[in-house]
Amino acid sequence: MSDPPVLLVLDLAGTFAFALNGALTAVRTAHLDIVGVITLGMITAVGGGIIRDVLLGALPPATFVDWRYLAVAAGGGLIAFLFSRGLDRFTRLIDLLDAAGLSLFAVTGAGKALELGVGPAQAIILGAVTGVGGGTVRDVLIQRVPSVLSSGLYAIPALVGAALVVAAESGGISTLLGVPVALGAAVVCFLIRMVGLHFEIDAPKPPGIEHEGSGASGNDGG
Amino acid sequence: MSDPPVLLVLDLAGTFAFALNGALTAVRTAHLDIVGVITLGMITAVGGGIIRDVLLGALPPATFVDWRYLAVAAGGGLIAFLFSRGLDRFTRLIDLLDAAGLSLFAVTGAGKALELGVGPAQAIILGAVTGVGGGTVRDVLIQRVPSVLSSGLYAIPALVGAALVVAAESGGISTLLGVPVALGAAVVCFLIRMVGLHFEIDAPKPPGIEHEGSGASGNDGG
Amino acid sequence: MSDPPVLLVLDLAGTFAFALNGALTAVRTAHLDIVGVITLGMITAVGGGIIRDVLLGALPPATFVDWRYLAVAAGGGLIAFLFSRGLDRFTRLIDLLDAAGLSLFAVTGAGKALELGVGPAQAIILGAVTGVGGGTVRDVLIQRVPSVLSSGLYAIPALVGAALVVAAESGGISTLLGVPVALGAAVVCFLIRMVGLHFEIDAPKPPGIEHEGSGASGNDGG
Numbered sequence: 001m002s003d004p005p006v007l008l009v010l011d012l013a014g015t016f017a018f019a020l021n022g023a024l025t026a027v028r029t030a031h032l033d034i035v036g037v038i039t040l041g042m043i044t045a046v047g048g049g050i051i052r053d054v055l056l057g058a059l060p061p062a063t064f065v066d067w068r069y070l071a072v073a074a075g076g077g078l079i080a081f082l083f084s085r086g087l088d089r090f091t092r093l094i095d096l097l098d099a100a101g102l103s104l105f106a107v108t109g110a111g112k113a114l115e116l117g118v119g120p121a122q123a124i125i126l127g128a129v130t131g132v133g134g135g136t137v138r139d140v141l142i143q144r145v146p147s148v149l150s151s152g153l154y155a156i157p158a159l160v161g162a163a164l165v166v167a168a169e170s171g172g173i174s175t176l177l178g179v180p181v182a183l184g185a186a187v188v189c190f191l192i193r194m195v196g197l198h199f200e201i202d203a204p205k206p207p208g209i210e211h212e213g214s215g216a217s218g219n220d221g222g
Numbered sequence: 223m224s225d226p227p228v229l230l231v232l233d234l235a236g237t238f239a240f241a242l243n244g245a246l247t248a249v250r251t252a253h254l255d256i257v258g259v260i261t262l263g264m265i266t267a268v269g270g271g272i273i274r275d276v277l278l279g280a281l282p283p284a285t286f287v288d289w290r291y292l293a294v295a296a297g298g299g300l301i302a303f304l305f306s307r308g309l310d311r312f313t314r315l316i317d318l319l320d321a322a323g324l325s326l327f328a329v330t331g332a333g334k335a336l337e338l339g340v341g342p343a344q345a346i347i348l349g350a351v352t353g354v355g356g357g358t359v360r361d362v363l364i365q366r367v368p369s370v371l372s373s374g375l376y377a378i379p380a381l382v383g384a385a386l387v388v389a390a391e392s393g394g395i396s397t398l399l400g401v402p403v404a405l406g407a408a409v410v411c412f413l414i415r416m417v418g419l420h421f422e423i424d425a426p427k428p429p430g431i432e433h434e435g436s437g438a439s440g441n442d443g444g
Numbered sequence: 445m446s447d448p449p450v451l452l453v454l455d456l457a458g459t460f461a462f463a464l465n466g467a468l469t470a471v472r473t474a475h476l477d478i479v480g481v482i483t484l485g486m487i488t489a490v491g492g493g494i495i496r497d498v499l500l501g502a503l504p505p506a507t508f509v510d511w512r513y514l515a516v517a518a519g520g521g522l523i524a525f526l527f528s529r530g531l532d533r534f535t536r537l538i539d540l541l542d543a544a545g546l547s548l549f550a551v552t553g554a555g556k557a558l559e560l561g562v563g564p565a566q567a568i569i570l571g572a573v574t575g576v577g578g579g580t581v582r583d584v585l586i587q588r589v590p591s592v593l594s595s596g597l598y599a600i601p602a603l604v605g606a607a608l609v610v611a612a613e614s615g616g617i618s619t620l621l622g623v624p625v626a627l628g629a630a631v632v633c634f635l636i637r638m639v640g641l642h643f644e645i646d647a648p649k650p651p652g653i654e655h656e657g658s659g660a661s662g663n664d665g666g
Contacts, residue, residue, distance in 0.1 A: 027650050030589050030593070030594065031589075031594055031649070032589075032593050032594050032649075032650075033593070033594060033595065033646060033647035033648060033649050034647050034648045034649070034650075035592070035593065035599040035600060035647050036592075036593030036594055037650060039593060039599075040593065050499070054276060054281070054498060055272070055281070055282055055283065055286055056281070056282055057281025057282050059281070059498070059499070059500070059501025059503070060499055060500055060501050060562060060566075061499065064499055064566060065562060065563070065566065067563055067565055067566075070565055070566070070569075071565075081650050082650075082651065084650050084651075085651070118282060118287065119287070119289055121289055121292055121293075122282075122286060122287065122289075122292070125292075136363070140362055140363065140584055141580070141584065141589070141590060141593065142589055142593075143365065143587065143588075143589050144365075145252050145254075145363070145364055145365050146363060148257070148258075149252070149254050149255070149257065149258030149261060149262065149363065149364075150252065150253055150254050150255060150258050151255065155257045155261075156257060202255060203255035203256050203257050204255060204256045205253070205254075205255050205256070206249050206254075206256075206259060206303050206304075206306050207304065207306075207307070276498060276503070277494070277503070277504055277505065277508055278503070278504055279503025279504050281503070340504060340509065341509070341511055343511055343514055343515075344504075344508060344509065344511075344514070347514075358585070362584055362585065365587065366587075367474050367476075367585070367586055367587055368585060370479070370480075371474070371476050371477070371479065371480030371483060371484070371585065371586075372474065372475055372476050372477060372480050373477065377479045377483075378479060424477060425477035425478050425479050426477060426478045427475070427476075427477050427478070428471050428476075428478075428481060428525050428526075428528050429526065429528075429529070
């Protein structure tokens with residue numbers, strides 16, 4: 001599913017957006033040096049795919065072996081390191097790219113999981129893990145409760161996008177229309193994410209727990 | 223070793239207890255949404271087995287591939303999300319189930335490690351990792367120093383239970399009496415854990431470091 | 445590359461130094477019991493090699509399967525637990541051993557990665573990961589932002605040492621002079637690390653971010 005050039009280009013664009021966004025979050029949150037900023041950008045970008053491949057037993061992980069992913073991720077981290085102040089003006093663009101990355105990672109992640117023969121529930125989980133795993137590892141390293149667990153609509157669009165891929169596959173649609181189905185699922189994920197960002201929608205909280213006025217936009221990477 | 227139905231049922235019961243307990247700990251400690259609570263319940267329940275299988279190279283991990291574990295874990299997390307307040311009355315029952323889960327995971331984890339041919343020291347470590355790994359990952363995600371590292375008797379009963387399995391195996395007892403030996407080792411682990419909980423026993427602290435009056439019961443999941 | 449006895453002895457010495465240093469850092473930073481201190485010492489010592497082997501798909505990980513590494517690591521952790529106060533006098537010696545461990549791990553890690561056929565960029569990254577991975581996991585578990593991301597020259601000497609191994613390999617020098625090349629690269633890594641420690645050099649920070657007077661020596665394990 002990741003073979004067609006159009007998906008590869010989109011996947012690399014998502015990798016770049018994740019690295020940029022992840023490194024910017026790291027710069028703003030913790031006092032890191034150049035090694036730390038670039039490392040966290042790269043982890044945000046390729047961490048989700050690595051966790052997916054570890055759980056699939058598809059080692060060494062594809063995004064680690066393919067130098068293009070590493071180079072694009074390192075480039076995004078370096079740009080964030082050099083221009084962290086100037087990039088504040090592009091918050092909206094970076095949010096857009098990040099939502100695109102989330103969507104593509106969820107869809108290609110679920111597709112790869114299906115190819116390797118796991119069940120539908122596992123494929124949906126692995127799609128979401130591909131999308132949110134890198135940002136989660138980054139948040140752990142800079143001592144934040146991962147925002148994906150606490151605020152905003154981030155995991156849910158990824159789960160929906162991955163579920164659409166799995167549904168299309170089990171309905172036999174994907175073999176005929178692989179790339180269009182993948183792009184359609186990614187667009188749905190992207191739209192849910194952008195609507196959630198715009199209206200600052202949060203996923204439900206446990207009943208009876210008072211809600212903090214977090215209002216966090218959650219726009220901080222994979 | 224995990225084939226006999228009685229062990230499978232017990233393993234699933236432990237999975238449920240870990241998910242319930244792990245998700246409740248997450249609800250009480252951090253401000254999470256429904257995705258966060260269920261995710262942390264599932265990680266608590268199947269995380270230890272996943273780390274064990276990664277270290278054994280037995281990929282994809284068994285508890286991840288088997289939908290029954292995922293379903294039971296997700297169910298435990300969902301129940302904790304919905305009824306987190308009401309479940310406060312059942313603290314003692316949940317402690318019991320959690321100790322049972324710890325015991326079963328340590329014993330089946332050590333057994334699986336032996337089956338896959340690692341040495342006795344590694345099998346004991348992997349038994350304990352199966353029991354405590356999931357709760358450790360959960361604690362890292364919600365920004366707590368893992369309680370297994372700092373208070374209560376939690377890792378030690380798991381190590382003892384795993385060591386009994388390894389000793390029985392090297393003594394040739396397990397081939398004759400697989401399930402009884404496993405259950406016996408689990409009962410020993412369970413009793414040490416419950417005695418430690420009841421009397422609030424802590425493992426030794428480094429000499430010369432003043433001891434905090436922590437007195438934490440440590441009853442917070444795998 | 446890790447076969448010759450001289451490299452094995454040095455590797456085990458590095459393992460011991462990492463365990464000692466990692467466990468001491470754990471004792472000083474968090475309130476842990478004996479299980480926690482020894483566990484964190486062992487994770488500091490063998491964690492980097494385990495992450496490397498997971499990323500290489502070389503499972504079960506070599507430092508986990510080989511009981512000598514586990515025994516040396518557990519011994520270092522136990523000594524740190526028992527003598528944490530007395531060891532304060534040996535800070536300089538422990539720093540030396542830790543720098544030696546970093547150097548050897550970076551070099552042997554890059555060598556193993558090359559043997560298993562990954563590309564040069566990946567081999568350099570895996571060399572550095574072998575050196576700094578264990579300390580990073582320890583820092584996450586005791587709730588510190590990993591010092592390797594924020595202060596001191598720690599990752600950079602490891603990257604340089606690993607890069608020298610990769611350069612020698614691609615120049616065809618290693619096949620003739622395996623051990624001398626490895627030792628030479630380790631010595632370069634060691635010297636950069638010691639110079640950085642002595643002059644308290646930090647890696648560059650992002651431009652425009654005010655610099656904290658951290659001045660941390662960063663001498664806290666792998």
